[in-house]
Amino acid sequence: MMSLIRMIKPQTLATAVRNVHVERKLKELGYTLPAVAEPKGNYRTSVRSGNTIYLAGHLPQPAGGDLILGKIGKDLTPEQGYNAAHYVALSLMATLKQEVGDLDKIKRVVKLVGFVNCVDGFSQQPVVINGASDTIGKVFGDKGIHARSAVGTNALPLNVAVEIEAIVEIEE
Structure with missing residues (x-):
């Protein structure tokens, strides 16, 4: 086993170990x-420019579920809105994974802009x-702590409760 490890370049070994970190964390968190x-x-859901990925507004939809619709303060509570934002964070991560192939390539979540239908x-x-910031922080740790705007609006597309866009820096 040690001879096999010696044959692998240190960068390759480090990359192999690193490549399971975020996926494992997602699984641990359920x-x-x-x-x-x-x-x-x-439009595109993501655009890459150099080492920066710009993610278009994403909507709250649990895996295999329906969009979370409604106006916070009328149809939904702030806690339900928090939950909707959690699902948007997972949607943003799914798009990032599709864009870069490996969530461990995320160097930093730079900024979120969140819109709340209220x-x-x-x-x-x-x-x-x-709900999104907490989820991203749990998954990515310090590199998930970002700048953020949280904006209230009287309507969002399809009457969703929350829409969030993001800016993310990736490793080369």
Whole structure:
């Protein structure tokens, strides 16, 4: 066994060990990535420019489930909105995995911009978007801690509860 390890270049061995970290963490947390949704218009779900990936707005849909619809403060509670944002984070990760092939190539989650479909006067948008931030932090650790905006709006596409876009830096 040791002779086999000596034959493998250190970079290759490190890469092999590293390549299971995020996938293992997802499994430990009991998270399942959903199928990557097709764009609903004339755009891409992700665009890579150099080492930066820009992710279009993603919607809340549990793996194998339906979109989470409704207005926070009327149809849904802030806690249900938090849960919806959690599912958006998993959707963002699914798109990233499709784009780069290996989530361990993520160097840093740079920024999230979260939109919350909510009633007038609702002011807990940060609490709702924490559902995504907390999920990303649990999965990626320190490199998942990001800058963020949490914006309230009176409507979102398809009447979804939350929509989130992201900017992510990847390793070369």
